[in-house]
Amino acid sequence: MISNLQFSFLKTFYQLDVGAPASEYRLSLDKIFDDNFPQKVSGKFVVDFGCGLGGDTKTMAEWGAKLSLGLEIREELVKSNSENIQLSNCAFATTLPNDLVQKADLIISIDAFEHFSHPDQILKIMYDCLRPGGEAYISFGPTWYHPFGGHLFSIFPWAHLIFTEKALIRWRSQFYKDGASKFGEVAGGLNQLSIAQFEDLFNKSGFIVEDLNCKPIRGQRWLQKIVGREFMTSMVLVRLKKP
Numbered sequence: 001m002i003s004n005l006q007f008s009f010l011k012t013f014y015q016l017d018v019g020a021p022a023s024e025y026r027l028s029l030d031k032i033f034d035d036n037f038p039q040k041v042s043g044k045f046v047v048d049f050g051c052g053l054g055g056d057t058k059t060m061a062e063w064g065a066k067l068s069l070g071l072e073i074r075e076e077l078v079k080s081n082s083e084n085i086q087l088s089n090c091a092f093a094t095t096l097p098n099d100l101v102q103k104a105d106l107i108i109s110i111d112a113f114e115h116f117s118h119p120d121q122i123l124k125i126m127y128d129c130l131r132p133g134g135e136a137y138i139s140f141g142p143t144w145y146h147p148f149g150g151h152l153f154s155i156f157p158w159a160h161l162i163f164t165e166k167a168l169i170r171w172r173s174q175f176y177k178d179g180a181s182k183f184g185e186v187a188g189g190l191n192q193l194s195i196a197q198f199e200d201l202f203n204k205s206g207f208i209v210e211d212l213n214c215k216p217i218r219g220q221r222w223l224q225k226i227v228g229r230e231f232m233t234s235m236v237l238v239r240l241k242k243p
């Protein structure tokens with residue numbers, strides 16, 4: 001009943017522009033992590049986990065990585081990335097080749113952790129990629145309690161927490177015909193985890209958590225201090241080390 005009413009409201013007042021291009025604005029790796037990131041990558045075997053179109057993988061190859069490998073579950077992206085790349089130290093694959101297991105010096109993962117359906121399993125795969133002493137640099141967000149943590153379901157701040165999943169999914173199904181029936185089934189996935197839940201997963205992963213930094217929404221550091229990191233964090237930066 002409540003979901004039906006909410007759906008009618010959403011249908012009447014909100015449209016989704018499915019043709020709108022995704023934002024092309026993305027900070028470069030040295031801006032996300034630190035200015036010395038190019039030096040950190042140089043001469044190393046680096047893995048870009050969940051590389052998507054492979055832009056960061058290519059950048060790390062250009063920065064002089066010994067090998068920059070983009071791992072991506074979507075085969076069509078691996079194929080097109082591989083066809084388009086012309087750098088001998090850059091490659092793409094769906095999984096880590098057996099001869100490279102436990103050899104990576106560094107892993108990056110950008111804008112992907114809030115989408116992974118089983119982030120604990122991803123951490124295990126990352127652990128197996130790295131050599132002892134190797135590090136994972138992870139950046140992700142917005143997480144679930146951010147005003148726009150529902151991604152396309154956040155038609156206004158925190159709308160994804162106000163409306164029922166049923167109403168929002170039904171509203172989305174007017175525009176997308178992929179049959180998704182839960183938040184986790186939409187393209188790319190959405191795991192709805194809080195920062196506290198992520199922190200718990202990192203602490204239990206076997207990695208040493210060297211740093212976990214919740215960057216506040218721009219200009220809202222003071223508000224983050226008052227209402228807490230879950231609601232006012234734009235980006236979570238995590239640095240993990242394999243013992």
Ligand SMILES: C[S@@+](CC[C@H](N)C(=O)[O-])C[C@H]1O[C@@H](n2cnc3c(N)ncnc32)[C@H](O)[C@@H]1O
Pocket residue numbers: 049050051052053071072073074094109110111112115116122188
């Ligand atoms: C939101 S995109 C981010 C892409 C890229 N890192 C960027 O910043 O533009 C997350 C990517 O992770 C990929 N992905 C999801 N699960 C994966 C897995 N188990 N192994 C490798 N890639 C995965 C998705 O297909 C998607 O391309």
